[in-house]
Amino acid sequence: MVAKMGEDIPHLHAQQPNNPWLDALHRLMRNRAAVVSALFLLLLIMLALLADVISPYSPTAADFANIRVSPTPAHLLGTDEVGRDLFSRIIYGARISLFVGIIVQTISTLVGIILGLIAGYYGGMVDTVIMRLVDIMYSLPNFLFAVFMVSLLTPDIGSVILTLTIAGWPFSARLMRGQALLAKKTEYVVAAEAVGAGNWRIMFSHVLPNSLTPIIVQYTLGIATVIMAEAGLSFLGIGIRPPNPTWGGMINKGREFIRTSPHLAIYPSIILGLTMIAFNFLGDGLRDALDPRMKK
Amino acid sequence: MVRYFLQRSAFIIFSLFGVTFLAFMASRLAPGDPLRLMAGDQNLPAEVIANWEARYGLDQPLLVQYAYYVGNALQGDLGTSYHYIGTPVTQLLGPAILVTLKWESVALVFAIALALLLGTISALRHNTWVDTSAMTVALVGISLPDFALATFLIVIFALRLDWLPVAGYETPAHYVLPAITLAARPCALLSRLVRASMLDVLSQDYMTTARAKGLPERVVIIRHGLRNALFPVLTVIGILIGRILSGSFIVETIFNIPGIGRLGVTAVLQRDYPIILGATLSLAFAFLISTFFVDILYGVLDPRIRIAD
Numbered sequence: 001m002v003a004k005m006g007e008d009i010p011h012l013h014a015q016q017p018n019n020p021w022l023d024a025l026h027r028l029m030r031n032r033a034a035v036v037s038a039l040f041l042l043l044l045i046m047l048a049l050l051a052d053v054i055s056p057y058s059p060t061a062a063d064f065a066n067i068r069v070s071p072t073p074a075h076l077l078g079t080d081e082v083g084r085d086l087f088s089r090i091i092y093g094a095r096i097s098l099f100v101g102i103i104v105q106t107i108s109t110l111v112g113i114i115l116g117l118i119a120g121y122y123g124g125m126v127d128t129v130i131m132r133l134v135d136i137m138y139s140l141p142n143f144l145f146a147v148f149m150v151s152l153l154t155p156d157i158g159s160v161i162l163t164l165t166i167a168g169w170p171f172s173a174r175l176m177r178g179q180a181l182l183a184k185k186t187e188y189v190v191a192a193e194a195v196g197a198g199n200w201r202i203m204f205s206h207v208l209p210n211s212l213t214p215i216i217v218q219y220t221l222g223i224a225t226v227i228m229a230e231a232g233l234s235f236l237g238i239g240i241r242p243p244n245p246t247w248g249g250m251i252n253k254g255r256e257f258i259r260t261s262p263h264l265a266i267y268p269s270i271i272l273g274l275t276m277i278a279f280n281f282l283g284d285g286l287r288d289a290l291d292p293r294m295k296k
Numbered sequence: 297m298v299r300y301f302l303q304r305s306a307f308i309i310f311s312l313f314g315v316t317f318l319a320f321m322a323s324r325l326a327p328g329d330p331l332r333l334m335a336g337d338q339n340l341p342a343e344v345i346a347n348w349e350a351r352y353g354l355d356q357p358l359l360v361q362y363a364y365y366v367g368n369a370l371q372g373d374l375g376t377s378y379h380y381i382g383t384p385v386t387q388l389l390g391p392a393i394l395v396t397l398k399w400e401s402v403a404l405v406f407a408i409a410l411a412l413l414l415g416t417i418s419a420l421r422h423n424t425w426v427d428t429s430a431m432t433v434a435l436v437g438i439s440l441p442d443f444a445l446a447t448f449l450i451v452i453f454a455l456r457l458d459w460l461p462v463a464g465y466e467t468p469a470h471y472v473l474p475a476i477t478l479a480a481r482p483c484a485l486l487s488r489l490v491r492a493s494m495l496d497v498l499s500q501d502y503m504t505t506a507r508a509k510g511l512p513e514r515v516v517i518i519r520h521g522l523r524n525a526l527f528p529v530l531t532v533i534g535i536l537i538g539r540i541l542s543g544s545f546i547v548e549t550i551f552n553i554p555g556i557g558r559l560g561v562t563a564v565l566q567r568d569y570p571i572i573l574g575a576t577l578s579l580a581f582a583f584l585i586s587t588f589f590v591d592i593l594y595g596v597l598d599p600r601i602r603i604a605d
Contacts, residue, residue, distance in 0.1 A: 135307070136314035139587075140580050141542035148576045151564035152322055228441050232546055235443050238564050251443055255550070258462075262451050269444035276439035284435065 027289040034285025037278035044275060048095040057085035059092040059245040068261040077267045080250070081257060086264070089245040090271055096157070096246050097275070101227040104161055108168030109219050115169070116176025117203045121184060130173065137170040146229055150238050160239050164226050175218055179211035186210075213290040217283055224279035231272055247272045297595060304591045308584050315580045316369070320362050323569045369577070375570040379563070385574040388559060393578060396544050396555030399471050400478065404540055407479035407486065408533065414483075415490025416522060419498060431491065437484030442543055446477045446550045463552040474551040478543050482536040489532055493525040500524070527597065534590035538583040 028034055047054060056076075063083030071078045077086035119130040137145070145167050153159035183189055183206070192202050233239025234248030242249055247268045254265030349355045353364050368375070374385035414434070418427040453473060454462040464470045497503065498521060506520045507513075544557030552558070556575055563571035 132310070132314070136311055136318065139311040139584055140315055140576075141538035141583055143545065144538075144542040144576060144579050144583075147542075147545055147560065147564060148319065148572060149322065151567070151572050152325075224439070231441060232443070236545060236549060236561050236564075238561070248443070251447060255447070258447070258450060259455060262455070265447045266451065269447045273440045273444045276441060277436055280435055280439045 024286075024289045028285055031285040031288065033281045034289070037281040037285070040274065040278045041282065044094050044278075045098060047091050048098050051088075051091045051095050055085070055088035055091045057088045059084065059089045060243045068257060068264065070261070070263060078261070078263050080264055081253065081261075086250075086267055089250060090247070090268060092245040093247045093250060093268065094271070094275075096240065096244065097227045097230060097272075100157065100161060100164070100230045101223040104164040104168060104226045104230075105219060105222045107161075108165045109172045109215065109222065111165070112169040112172025112174075113176045113208065113215065116173035116178075117180050117207060119173065120177035120180025121199065121203050121207065127177075131177070134170040134173055137167070138174075142167050142225075143229060143232060146233060147236070147238065150233055155238060155241050157240050157244075160230055160233060164229055167229070168222060168226065171222065172215065172218060175214055176211065179214065180207050183207040183210055216290065217287045220279060220286055221283035224276050224283070227272075227279070228276060300595050301592065304588055304595075308588045311584055312581065313366075315584075316366060316577055317362065319573055319576055319580075320365055321358065323573050324358055324361065374574040374577075377563075377568055377571050379566045379568040379571070385570045388571060389556065389574050389578060392554060392556040392559045395465065395553060396541075396548070396557065399465065399474060399553060399555070400540055400544060402471055403475040403478040404482070404537065406475055407483035407536070407540075410479070411483045411486035411490055412522070414487040416494055416517070416525075418487070418491040419494035419525075420517070422495060427491075431488065434484040434487050437480045438488075440480065442477055442481070442546045443550060445480055446473070446547065449473050449477060450550075463550070465551070465553045470551075474547050474553060477550070478540060478547045481543075482539055486529065486532065486536060489529055490525060493528045494521060497521050497525045527594070530590055530594050530597070534587040537586040541579045541582055544579075 051059075061084060063079065066075070066079050066083045068081055069075055069079045069083075075085050075087065077090065080086055080089065115130050119127040140148075146163050149163040149166065150159055153163070180203070188210075189202060189206055192206050197206075230239060231246065231248030231251075234246040235252045237249075237252060239248065240246050242253070250268040251265050251272070254261075254263075254268065257264050346355075353361055356364070365375070372386060374389070377383045377385055377388060380388065414430050418430045421427050450462055450473065453460045460472050461467075461470050503516065503520055506516045511520075542557075544555055545561050546557070547553070548555045548557035549561050556578065560572065560575035560579075562568075563575065
């Protein structure tokens with residue numbers, strides 16, 4: 001085949017293969033929704049980290065002279081039923097939401113990766129035990145499990161993190177197991193075995209790095225699921241307790257005043273909704289960027 | 297097919313035992329002794345406590361207690377509520393389950409019908425503005441939490457426009473907002489799936505053959521396209537039923553519907569373990585049964601599954 005002018009000639013690049021991660025980043029940058037979402041999430045993370053500096057008021061300080069004030073220059077998003085500044089509470093709420101989301105998703109993904117790798121790579125009895133446990137977890141709707149577990153524990157941030165981690169690991173375990181099963185049959189694993197590499201070495205330096213793409217996508221989407229579950233538990237009043245500023249708790253309290261002061265429920269709902277949308281758009285964008293074949 | 301059926305049945309029974317076992321053990325190991333919870337603020341003498349323990353079998357080893365619980369559950373006895381002392385759990389759960397079934401089936405039918413329509417249209421109008429906007433709306437639908445969506449719906453349709461009631465369950469009009477709230481996420485997920493599945497099917501040779509035979513487009517799309525596109529969708533419907541069931545906690549709380557979700561949440565706040573356990577197990581049971589039916593239906597509709605086993 002004769003290459004036309006300006007066309008890519010594959011063998012010319014043979015000396016310097018393109019970095020696949022860089023390629024993926026380029027593809028991601030072309031996805032407008034994903035870029036906007038990433039910027040939004042960065043901004044949210046900054047706000048959460050700098051909450052002490054940025055927020056104009058304490059998130060828990062009541063001011064009974066200014067109860068349920070509509071948005072004004074002094075209180076950008078108004079005040080709540082005991083006069084706390086809504087904008088400050090939303091910023092501090094971001095801290096809790098993102099903290100829970102990232103911690104839970106990180107731990108449950110790590111646990112899932114390890115168990116999934118072991119199950120998929122070793123197979124046999126270990127596989128059966130781990131996967132039966134995964135099956136049981138899958139047979140309970142996730143939020144139902146969370147409500148049940150939290151009901152048995154003391155309602156604080158630790159219980160919420162523990163519960164959502166236990167609820168979350170089966171997803172990454174099942175994903176990782178599938179990837180490990182596929183990888184086991186590949187030539188590079190057979191080659192590694194042939195040169196006498198140990199099981200752990202094969203699992204963590206060959207199988208895992210080659211299975212990262214779906215895990216990264218699931219990690220991103222999973223943070224959204226965790227944040228939503230945390231907000232759901234707080235909304236029901238069984239998660240992180242007031243006066244901690246959680247978005248779910250704020251929406252729940254705001255519902256009582258929805259006729260007279262709808263802003264109490266609406267602003268936290270908007271920020272929570274935007275955060276979910278951003279994580280989902282970013283996750284979708286990552287999937288398309290990391291694995292272009294999957295794009296429909 | 298028989299083997300497939302038996303395999304699925306064995307799996308469901310195994311899962312049911314697994315779920316009841318884990319849930320039962322967790323509820324017994326939870327902090328807060330049931331009898332103290334039943335007694336509330338009263339200070340009971342040790343003899344009374346011992347008497348009650350013997351009566352409820354709480355002095356037995358955990359495994360024996362579990363065996364009792366399962367034995368009683370199989371006879372339709374899930375114990376009595378701690379909060380409404382003496383009231384059987386089944387008496388509280390029964391009516392609540394009926395209420396939930398009633399309004400959630402509306403939501404499920406609505407979600408599936410709309411998803412089939414949206415997904416099919418998107419696939420047929422692939423890469424046009426119709427497709428892009430439908431799928432963007434779907435992604436927003438997946439992203440929006442129930443309670444945030446409910447807040448917007450209530451403010452707009454109940455308070456500003458005054459078209460629908462804010463909460464309650466007396467008339468069909470009361471079902472509209474909760475059903476939309478609950479249906480939004482499953483519908484969005486499903487429509488994306490229907491679209492992807494339909495796109496796969498549309499490029500198949502048998503679609504070209506069907507058109508070449510001169511069949512009207514409507515018949516080609518529905519009988520040859522949609523029917524084949526539905527297989528992967530079916531499995532997900534089982535999962536969606538699970539989501540819808542657990543969605544009842546939030547949506548029933550928001551709209552004040554006296555179903556199993558609201559009962560469960562109230563029980564959690566009151567630490568009424570027998571009800572929590574009963575509600576959890578009923579929902580898990582409903583979920584398992586629905587996945588079971590979906591699996592069986594899948595086997596009936598797709599011969600490849602039967603033969604593979």
